[in-house]
Amino acid sequence: MLSDHQIIGRRLLLSVAGLTLLSATTACGTDQAEQLAPAPSPAQPQPKAVNVPSPALASPPKPATPPQSTPPPSTAPRPHNAAPLFSLAAADKLVALTVDDGPDPVHTPAVLSILQQYGVRATFFLIGENAAEHPGLVREIARQGHHLANHTWSHPDLRHLPEAKVRDELERTSDLLREATGKPMTWFRAPGGDWSDVSLRVCNELGMRPMGWSVDPRDWARPGTSRITSRVLDAIRPGSIVLNHDGGGDRSQTVAALRTYLPVLIDEGYRFTAPA
Numbered sequence: 690m691l692s693d694h695q696i697i698g699r700r701l702l703l704s705v706a707g708l709t710l711l712s713a714t715t716a717c718g719t720d721q722a723e724q725l726a727p728a729p730s731p732a733q734p735q736p737k738a739v740n741v742p743s744p745a746l747a748s749p750p751k752p753a754t755p756p757q758s759t760p761p762p763s764t765a766p767r768p769h770n771a772a773p774l775f776s777l778a779a780a781d782k783l784v785a786l787t788v789d790d791g792p793d794p795v796h797t798p799a800v801l802s803i804l805q806q807y808g809v810r811a812t813f814f815l816i817g818e819n820a821a822e823h824p825g826l827v828r829e830i831a832r833q834g835h836h837l838a839n840h841t842w843s844h845p846d847l848r849h850l851p852e853a854k855v856r857d858e859l860e861r862t863s864d865l866l867r868e869a870t871g872k873p874m875t876w877f878r879a880p881g882g883d884w885s886d887v888s889l890r891v892c893n894e895l896g897m898r899p900m901g902w903s904v905d906p907r908d909w910a911r912p913g914t915s916r917i918t919s920r921v922l923d924a925i926r927p928g929s930i931v932l933n934h935d936g937g938g939d940r941s942q943t944v945a946a947l948r949t950y951l952p953v954l955i956d957e958g959y960r961f962t963a964p965a
């Protein structure tokens with residue numbers, strides 16, 4: 690499985706099977722970790738205990754999985770870091786709301802107010818230079834329980850930058866947001882969803898996972914509140930990751946659309962999550 694995911698990630702292909710596995714890994718990571726953790730062994734007296742390793746250091750029993758032809762290297766990146774996550778496991782009506790390009794002094798508070806009204810947690814992909822300009826808004830987003838994530842420092846097209854510059858864009862933003870919140874960044878989104886091998890690798894090396902989206906109402910183009918609303922409501926399905934924008938221009942249409950479609954989705958039984 691590790692090799693398959695890595696190959697998928699390098700080629701930037703996302704098969705249906707890969708997507709399901711990626712999503713399942715993310716959603717169930719904690720549970721799997723608990724299940725796979727070795728049970729603590731009581732200290733047993735070791736007869737003739739010469740150079741016998743401690744029971745705590747012994748390898749846990751391997752789960753019954755097909756053997757790999759090559760042993761996985763210990764430094765291999767986690768498989769769910771390889772390719773962007775485009776949707777969640779669609780087990781029920783769980784979806785993820787994402788809000789990009791802020792914080793913005795006008796539209797971010799408006800979005801926060803709506804999310805608070807409906808008790809919805811979202812993931813905010815912040816631009817570093819906006820976060821540096823509005824540190825109070827960064828803290829407020831975190832204080833209200835939303836998940837902060839990395840959307841580069843200056844929102845460039847990463848496909849046309851040398852690796853050192855890509856690394857600077859991501860690292861600088863992660864550092865700032867970690868200092869503001871006390872938490873490491875776990876998710877990264879490339880501006881425009883324009884991924885590259887380099888940005889995916891740097892994202893992985895900085896300890897983040899790449900997140901895309903599956904529902905894009907193109908709100909940034911300001912097509913009108915009703916268009917944004919209908920695009921979301923028509924396209925959404927269990928597991929969707931919905932793209933919204935609270936920065937980069939006048940986002941009043943996005944704010945109005947959120948106010949319209951959120952109660953509809955809630956009435957339809959949708960629940961919202963911000964992947965950890």
Ligand SMILES: [Zn+2]
Pocket residue numbers: 789790840844879880881
């Ligand atoms: Zn963006």
